[in-house]
Amino acid sequence: MATKGNLSAVLRKVDDLSLEERPIPQPGQGEVQIQMQAVGICGSDVHYWKKGRIGDFILMAPMVLGHESSGVVSAVGDGVTHLKVGDRVAIEPGAGCRQCSFCKEGRYNLCPDMKFAATPPIDGSLCRYYCHAADFCFKLPDHVSFEEGALLEPLSVAVHACRRAGISIGSNVLVCGAGPIGLVNLVTAKACGASKVAITDIDEGRLNKAKELGADYIFKIDPTKDSRDIAKEIENSLGAADQTIECTGAESSFHTAIYATKSGGTLVVVGMGKPVVQFPIVDALVREVDIRGIFRYTNCYPAALALVASGKVDVKPLITHHFKLEQSLDAFETSRTGAGGAIKVMIHCNEEYQN
Ligand code: NAD
Ligand code: ZN
Numbered sequence: 513m514a515t516k517g518n519l520s521a522v523l524r525k526v527d528d529l530s531l532e533e534r535p536i537p538q539p540g541q542g543e544v545q546i547q548m549q550a551v552g553i554c555g556s557d558v559h560y561w562k563k564g565r566i567g568d569f570i571l572m573a574p575m576v577l578g579h580e581s582s583g584v585v586s587a588v589g590d591g592v593t594h595l596k597v598g599d600r601v602a603i604e605p606g607a608g609c610r611q612c613s614f615c616k617e618g619r620y621n622l623c624p625d626m627k628f629a630a631t632p633p634i635d636g637s638l639c640r641y642y643c644h645a646a647d648f649c650f651k652l653p654d655h656v657s658f659e660e661g662a663l664l665e666p667l668s669v670a671v672h673a674c675r676r677a678g679i680s681i682g683s684n685v686l687v688c689g690a691g692p693i694g695l696v697n698l699v700t701a702k703a704c705g706a707s708k709v710a711i712t713d714i715d716e717g718r719l720n721k722a723k724e725l726g727a728d729y730i731f732k733i734d735p736t737k738d739s740r741d742i743a744k745e746i747e748n749s750l751g752a753a754d755q756t757i758e759c760t761g762a763e764s765s766f767h768t769a770i771y772a773t774k775s776g777g778t779l780v781v782v783g784m785g786k787p788v789v790q791f792p793i794v795d796a797l798v799r800e801v802d803i804r805g806i807f808r809y810t811n812c813y814p815a816a817l818a819l820v821a822s823g824k825v826d827v828k829p830l831i832t833h834h835f836k837l838e839q840s841l842d843a844f845e846t847s848r849t850g851a852g853g854a855i856k857v858m859i860h861c862n863e864e865y866q867n
Contacts, residue, residue, distance in 0.1 A: 520639035521840040521859075524574045526564035529841055534576075537643045539589030544646045546601065548861035550658040551638045552580035552665070552831075553847040555691070557630060561844055567787070571632045578638025579605035579629035582652065582661030583861070592646040601649040602661035603637060604668070604813045605629035621672075621810040628808075638840065640861055650813050653821050659858055660820050663827040666692050666856075667816040669782065670700035672809035677755040677780040681705035686746060686753035687727075688769050689760035690718035692830055692856050693782055695725055697757045699825040702726055710750040712742075712765070717853045724829060735764045743771035753777060761785030767792060775799035782806055830856040837861045 516533045523529050539545040556566060557577045564571045585599040595601065608615040608623030615623050629644075630636025637644070652661045674697065679685055683706040687697045690713035701709050710729035711722045719730040729749045733742060746753075752774030758766055761783030770792055773779045779801055796803060819825045832855045835843035840859060847857040 518639055518641050519837055520576045520635075521578065521837065522574050523561055523571060523577050525571065527562060529561050529577065529844060531838065531840060534639065536641045539587050539592075539643045541590045542592060542646055543589040543643045544585045544592055544595050544601075544649055545587035545589075545641055545643050546583035546603065546637075546649070547586040548581060548583040548637055548640060548642055550582050550662040551578040551859045551861060552659075552662045553578075553843060553857045553859065554580055554666070557636075558844060558848045560630070560632075562848070566631075566784075569632050573633060575630065575632055576635040576637070576639055577630050578636040578859070579631075580662045580665035581605070581629075581637040581642075582658045582664075583637075583642070585649070586641065589643075589646070595646050595649060595651065600652040600654075600658065600661070602652055602664045602813065602817065603629075603642075603644050604648040604650065605637070605665065606631075606808065607645040607648045619810050621808045638837070638859060638861070640837070650817055652817070656817070656821050657828075659831055660827055662858065663696075663830065663856070664813055664816040664820065666696045667700065667819065667825070667827055668809040668812035669693060669806070670696035671812040671815045671819070673697055673757050673780050673782050673806050674700045674704050675812075676804050676806055677757055677778050679704040679706050679755050682707050683754045684751050684774075685709045686750060686756040686769070686772050687711045688756065688758045688765045689713060689762075689783060690715070690722040690730075691759065694757075694759035695722060695830055695855070696827065697759055697782070698722055698727055699725055699827070700819070701755075701757070703819055703824045708750055710746055710753070712746070712760075712768070718855070721829065721855060725826075733765070733768075735762065739764055739767035740771050742768045746772045755780070758783050763789045763791075770796050770801060770803075773801045775801070778802045778804060780804050780806055831858055833857040835859050
């Protein structure tokens with residue numbers, strides 16, 4: 513096997529990300545080999561780079577980063593019938609064991625044996641060639657770009673969050689945080705039929721992007737202010753939120769999210785901050801506010817793709833920066849600092865950048 517030809521962005525240890533030539537992998541049974549095209553940088557990639565761990569997932573050995581991705585099928589393993597060489601695909605980065613009760617019930621995101629790209633110890637897809645389970649690759653229609661294909665990953669988080677929130681026609685929705693995840697939740701809530709969506713952030717630039725993407729109300733938050741007062745202010749414009757989707761991970765925002773959700777409403781917690789926080793449990797329980805967590809997504813890629821392919825959501829405005837694979841370090845630095853108003857930073861993995 514050739515030991516070169518697969519330039520890969522490898523995280524060796526905390527703060528040590530560099531490019532390395534690795535062998536080109538060959539597809540096993542049920543897998544396809546993909547010539548990678550677009551890979552978006554996610555906050556978790558940056559977190560592994562700078563901290564080496566997220567919760568119990570700890571970087572113990574060098575690992576390729578990247579999991580928001582798309583490419584072109586370049587080889588097909590045995591048993592694969594629905595894809596062929598040349599197909600353009602979006603890659604759903606995690607596959608469950610297919611055997612446990614969670615997998616069988618369709619909640620494979622809860623599978624204890626989940627293998628998820630760029631979650632230690634599984635290599636990610638920020639490289640030239642990558643092999644993946646074919647049933648977790650989704651063929652892109654010609655008019656859906658590779659970048660949009662990569663963005664199906666965060667969009668699937670939003671599909672799962674909006675489904676678990678029960679957003680539907682006429683909903684009044686509050687989204688806390690206008691980072692990439694808050695923004696995809698905004699556009700997905702609208703696509704679910706929400707009539708009004710309010711969004712918060714502490715950053716003016718991100719709120720402006722939210723406005724561009726269709727937010728009805730934007731709130732610049734001063735996190736030192738009392739959360740009840742902030743919630744009141746939101747309620748004065750939006751009304752009480754039928755559903756709230758928390759996408760900051762900040763404790764104070766979690767408080768605002770509870771206070772701003774209407775009695776009998778639902779709060780979905782997406783943001784991952786401190787593992788243990790204080791929260792106003794009595795206020796939540798006496799008003800029967802349902803608090804639900806989400807972890808990634810399950811069976812959401814087809815809906816995310818349909819949203820993009822039908823034109824019901826436009827994720828392209830999230831993309832602010834482009835880099836080549838060789839410039840991965842610059843790309844990560846841009847994503848980490850948010851320099852130049854960075855929201856979603858895209859890396860293009862092959863020399864001839866196509867879209
Ligand atoms: P991000 O850091 O880019 O966005 C967070 C946004 O929240 C930023 O724009 C920040 O300015 C804003 N913010 C911070 N404090 C705030 C406050 N007090 N009030 C209002 N806004 C505030 O991150 P992201 O990529 O958009 O991801 C958002 C969160 O979702 C992260 O915590 C991430 O770990 C989490 N996440 C969870 C899942 C899951 O499966 N549960 C999946 C993906 C991401
Ligand atoms: Zn399983």
